[in-house]
Amino acid sequence: xxxxxxxxxxxxxxxxxxxxxxxxxxxxxxxxxxxDPVAANVQKxxxxxxSAEAAQQATRVLYGFxxxxxxxxxxxxxxxxxxxxxxxxxxxxxxAPVTGVLAEAAKWTVLPVLAGTLLSFLVGIILGVYAAIKxxxxxxxxxAISGSLLHGVPQYVLGLLLSAIFATLIPILPADGPVDIxxxxxxNAGYLASLFDHAVLPVATYALAAYGGWxxxxxxxxxxxxxxxxxxxxELRGMKRSIIxxxxxxxxxxxxxxxxxxxxxxxxxxxxFIERIFNYPGLGLLLIESITMRDYALMGGxxxxxxxxxxxxNIVADLFYSVIDPRVRSGEEVSA
Amino acid sequence: xxxxxxxxxxxxxxxxxxxxxxxxxxxxxxxxxxxxxxLFTTIDVTRPGLDASGPAxxxxxxxxxxxxxNAMKLGWVKNHLTDPNQFYPGIAxxxxxxxxxxxxxxxxxxxxxxxxxxxxxxxxVRTSIGLAYTTGSTxxxxxxxxxxxxxxxxxxxxxxxxxxxxxxxxxxKFARGVMDTWxxxxxxxxxxxxxxFWDTLKTSRGDGADAEKAREEILALGQxxxxxxxxxxxxxxxxxxxxxxxxxxxxxxxxNFYNAANVAPDQVKFLNYNGNEQIWNYLSAxxxxxxxxxxxxxxxxxxxxxxxxxxxxxxxxxxxVGMAFNQSKKPYDNVHVRRGLAYLIDRDQVTKVASxxxxxxxxxxxxxxxxxxxxxxGAELAALEPYKHDLAKAEAEFKEAGLQxxxxxxxxxxxxxxxxxxNAPSGFSDWISAQENIKSQLIExxxxxxxxxxxxxxxxxxxLSAGKYDVGFWLMAxxxxxxxxxxxxxxxxNGWSNVxxxxxxxxxxxxxxxxGGPEEIDVEGVGKVNPGELTAELNAASAEDAKPxxxxxxxxxxxxLPAIQLWDYVNTQFTxxxxxxxxxxxxxxxxxxxxxxWIQLGMIKAKQ
Numbered sequence: 001x002x003x004x005x006x007x008x009x010x011x012x013x014x015x016x017x018x019x020x021x022x023x024x025x026x027x028x029x030x031x032x033x034x035x036d037p038v039a040a041n042v043q044k045x046x047x048x049x050x051s052a053e054a055a056q057q058a059t060r061v062l063y064g065f066x067x068x069x070x071x072x073x074x075x076x077x078x079x080x081x082x083x084x085x086x087x088x089x090x091x092x093x094x095x096a097p098v099t100g101v102l103a104e105a106a107k108w109t110v111l112p113v114l115a116g117t118l119l120s121f122l123v124g125i126i127l128g129v130y131a132a133i134k135x136x137x138x139x140x141x142x143x144a145i146s147g148s149l150l151h152g153v154p155q156y157v158l159g160l161l162l163s164a165i166f167a168t169l170i171p172i173l174p175a176d177g178p179v180d181i182x183x184x185x186x187x188n189a190g191y192l193a194s195l196f197d198h199a200v201l202p203v204a205t206y207a208l209a210a211y212g213g214w215x216x217x218x219x220x221x222x223x224x225x226x227x228x229x230x231x232x233x234x235e236l237r238g239m240k241r242s243i244i245x246x247x248x249x250x251x252x253x254x255x256x257x258x259x260x261x262x263x264x265x266x267x268x269x270x271x272x273f274i275e276r277i278f279n280y281p282g283l284g285l286l287l288i289e290s291i292t293m294r295d296y297a298l299m300g301g302x303x304x305x306x307x308x309x310x311x312x313x314n315i316v317a318d319l320f321y322s323v324i325d326p327r328v329r330s331g332e333e334v335s336a
Numbered sequence: 337x338x339x340x341x342x343x344x345x346x347x348x349x350x351x352x353x354x355x356x357x358x359x360x361x362x363x364x365x366x367x368x369x370x371x372x373x374x375l376f377t378t379i380d381v382t383r384p385g386l387d388a389s390g391p392a393x394x395x396x397x398x399x400x401x402x403x404x405x406n407a408m409k410l411g412w413v414k415n416h417l418t419d420p421n422q423f424y425p426g427i428a429x430x431x432x433x434x435x436x437x438x439x440x441x442x443x444x445x446x447x448x449x450x451x452x453x454x455x456x457x458x459x460x461v462r463t464s465i466g467l468a469y470t471t472g473s474t475x476x477x478x479x480x481x482x483x484x485x486x487x488x489x490x491x492x493x494x495x496x497x498x499x500x501x502x503x504x505x506x507x508x509k510f511a512r513g514v515m516d517t518w519x520x521x522x523x524x525x526x527x528x529x530x531x532x533f534w535d536t537l538k539t540s541r542g543d544g545a546d547a548e549k550a551r552e553e554i555l556a557l558g559q560x561x562x563x564x565x566x567x568x569x570x571x572x573x574x575x576x577x578x579x580x581x582x583x584x585x586x587x588x589x590x591x592n593f594y595n596a597a598n599v600a601p602d603q604v605k606f607l608n609y610n611g612n613e614q615i616w617n618y619l620s621a622x623x624x625x626x627x628x629x630x631x632x633x634x635x636x637x638x639x640x641x642x643x644x645x646x647x648x649x650x651x652x653x654x655x656x657v658g659m660a661f662n663q664s665k666k667p668y669d670n671v672h673v674r675r676g677l678a679y680l681i682d683r684d685q686v687t688k689v690a691s692x693x694x695x696x697x698x699x700x701x702x703x704x705x706x707x708x709x710x711x712x713x714g715a716e717l718a719a720l721e722p723y724k725h726d727l728a729k730a731e732a733e734f735k736e737a738g739l740q741x742x743x744x745x746x747x748x749x750x751x752x753x754x755x756x757x758x759n760a761p762s763g764f765s766d767w768i769s770a771q772e773n774i775k776s777q778l779i780e781x782x783x784x785x786x787x788x789x790x791x792x793x794x795x796x797x798x799x800l801s802a803g804k805y806d807v808g809f810w811l812m813a814x815x816x817x818x819x820x821x822x823x824x825x826x827x828x829x830n831g832w833s834n835v836x837x838x839x840x841x842x843x844x845x846x847x848x849x850x851x852g853g854p855e856e857i858d859v860e861g862v863g864k865v866n867p868g869e870l871t872a873e874l875n876a877a878s879a880e881d882a883k884p885x886x887x888x889x890x891x892x893x894x895x896x897l898p899a900i901q902l903w904d905y906v907n908t909q910f911t912x913x914x915x916x917x918x919x920x921x922x923x924x925x926x927x928x929x930x931x932x933x934w935i936q937l938g939m940i941k942a943k944q
Contacts, residue, residue, distance in 0.1 A: 034794075
């Protein structure tokens with residue numbers, strides 16, 4: 001435990017420094033993005049029928065939310081706020097705290113991506129083992145080809161295909177947001193069913209897009225383990241096939257757990273295209289909206305939350321590996 | 337497989353739990369009586385999208401107040417072709433505008449009630465006007481000397497309010513500015529305004545440090561107004577916001593609405609969107625009862641038209657799109673080059689490619705949309721140069737400008753290459769299609785051309801304003817008020833600023849002057865014209881006084897061509913007749929208002 005505690009302390013210290021560095025870089029990059037949001041807002045209001053004079057006035061009030069002072073002053077304010085988890089106020093969301101806006105969007109990203117990732121992981125590793133064991137047979141070929149195919153198709157193509165098939169050609173599933181507003185929120189059957197219905201296509205897209213990677217990685221890992229001496233010894237000892245299978249799976253899955261932890265770190269980044277296709281109002285869409293509107297506080301907050309998630313995932317992955325691999329736990333060097 | 341099923345079930349439950357945490361537990365049963373028209377499904381294309389955490393606040397940039405549904409104004413501006421002061425009733429049942437435009441007296445709906453049962457009274461209007469001052473727009477500007485600003489707001493009785501105009505800088509649009517006011521309940525919103533608000537407002541109208549401080553205080557209140565979130569939506573409109581999630585908003589019928597008996601739908605569902613393609617899909621699937629116009633390629637438009645019940649209604653839209661020049665750059669400083677391009681570009685073809693459903697080719701380039709142009713300048717319109725597609729005339733104009741044609745290609749006067757570089761923001765598919773078509777036409781006529789797509793609209797506007805482009809697209813002819821029409825050509829972007837009735841001209845490249853046209857133009861048959869000053873005169877001119885000024889400006893724009901008017905937009909609305917009837921007629925002025933206004937006026941009926 002001492003080794004793990006020491007590792008954790010080191011990771012946390014490095015993580016905090018990294019977050020501060022990334023926050024600083026993000027702050028300046030975000031504010032260097034070209035484009036005049038004020039002029040754009042005036043034009044937008046004019047297109048909506050407002051007179052030019054009124055549009056300018058309305059925009060002036062709206063952008064009163066913008067942080068004042070020099071860039072350096074704004075930076076100091078931003079970093080001070082960061083220490084108290086205050087990321088400032090959003091312009092597009094009428095001065096709402098950025099943390100609240102991000103939290104609202106995060107749940108619509110995390111849950112579907114988490115569900116899709118775990119589903120693809122489970123299916124991928126199970127079929128990956130079969131693909132490795134049956135690699136000389138037809139089943140192995142079919143599984144390997146399915147993995148290669150789906151690994152090569154971009155997420156947004158899968159999303160568009162699923163949407164076209166199941167929401168337009170055979171309209172049995174919705175592709176228009178996270179839940180039907182007609183159902184009263186709560187633990188009632190209609191509402192839960194609506195949530196589930198609306199989640200099917202995005203979750204399926206995430207799952208199908210990630211499945212290829214998992215099955216190929218698991219197959220490769222299992223093939224490597226199959227050649228290890230302890231498997232040969234087990235076979236020579238006449239162990240049951242089911243026990244040998246468990247040996248193989250346990251040893252082959254270790255590196256995949258690390259990848260899984262890192263994948264979960266990317267959850268908060270969302271999948272912009274998937275969220276756009278299915279009108280899922282998560283962090284990906286929020287990020288695009290904030291960039292379009294040059295909502296600096298929201299943009300900075302969105303980038304920061306993604307960064308923090310990745311750093312945390314790295315720490316978790318490392319600690320997790322320490323826990324599941326006895327060699328790491330004991331401080332022994334392990335070759336990658 | 338059992339384990340897998342368990343995991344899936346757990347994930348489903350987790351998802352439900354998280355989503356439930358943000359929702360309320362209100363009853364979905366309709367609160368309104370009568371009608372029984374069911375669910376009306378629509379989309380608000382003029383807004384940036386729903387915001388689940390947004391307030392029911394008409395001033396919030398991304399709130400959940402929907403014009404004509406749960407958000408009400410004193411009256412609904414008709415956008416009449418020539419008269420800015422015509423309205424449909426809203427909170428106000430009737431109104432009287434003084435003959436000299438010095439005041440408007442508003443009589444509220446006698447049976448008007450808020451959704452919580454309290455009557456709509458004059459004090460609600462006064463409070464709403466106070467709130468409007470804090471966002472400082474239209475008649476309630478606090479900028480000293482602003483055109484058309486209100487001077488006094490007087491509660492005459494419980495149902496009557498009188499608002500007078502500051503006649504030191506009057507505007508024809510004063511009454512419009514007043515009637516265009518959001519009205520919210522004083523018993524919900526009143527706490528935002530401090531007790532001394534009206535005294536502060538009085539002080540702000542003076543000069544000196546105290547006045548400046550008062551103005552700052554009032555504008556600071558604006559931020560509170562924009563962010564204010566009433567705990568519950570209290571509406572005087574036909575509907576009340578029940579709840580909203582990130583994908584949809586639900587409004588229920590307001591039984592206290594003064595015309596509730598004629599409001600057909602029990603519920604209204606607003607769908608969210610984050611791109612045109614989602615609206616296309618909704619329309620193709622026949623999901624929407626109504627949607628405003630969204631540009632769509634021909635195949636998508638055909639798909640939409642094939643949906644059962646699909647229908648479009650078309651009418652006047654007071655906007656045109658122009659190909660605008662940066663006259664600080666050669667050869668666009670030469671009017672013959674601009675005229676040559678006007679002759680060379682076939683506007684019919686451009687419109688057919690870029691906006692067949694949403695535009696009609698401009699019959700000439702006058703700065704005014706074709707339809708109000710008939711009303712404003714009448715016979716003068718026929719006297720303007722139509723710039724019909726004519727390659728010979730284009731060639732003659734280019735030669736007049738000193739351009740040279742070598743081996744079938746036009747070069748600048750000194751023989752150096754000439755390439756027309758057009759810029760458009762990414763995502764503006766109709767503009768990009770138009771520019772691509774123009775490029776093809778130019779190249780065919782020997783003028784080298786290219787289209788450069790810019791990252792997005794904010795970048796486009798910033799770079800346009802900084803004078804980086806030679807040629808860009810620019811919205812113009814924004815009616816119906818005459819001043820609004822011409823300030824797009826002869827306003828800030830071309831050097832003229834109009835502050836408190838005083839017109840100043842900035843040199844090209846300064847203070848947003850990217851068009852860089854001449855300050856004075858010699859117009860054939862008219863004489864020397866300062867178009868910026870003439871435009872400013874339109875602010876206070878009566879309709880009759882405005883007509884000769886409009887004629888002069890149309891001639892100036894037609895001769896000098898700061899922009900080539902390409903097509904006039906057409907207001908195209910998508911409706912679906914499968915569930916509701918009673919839609920506005922083709923060309924109805926109601927098309928410039930939301931379907932919520934149609935519903936509250938009692939037009940929309942459930943299909944039997």
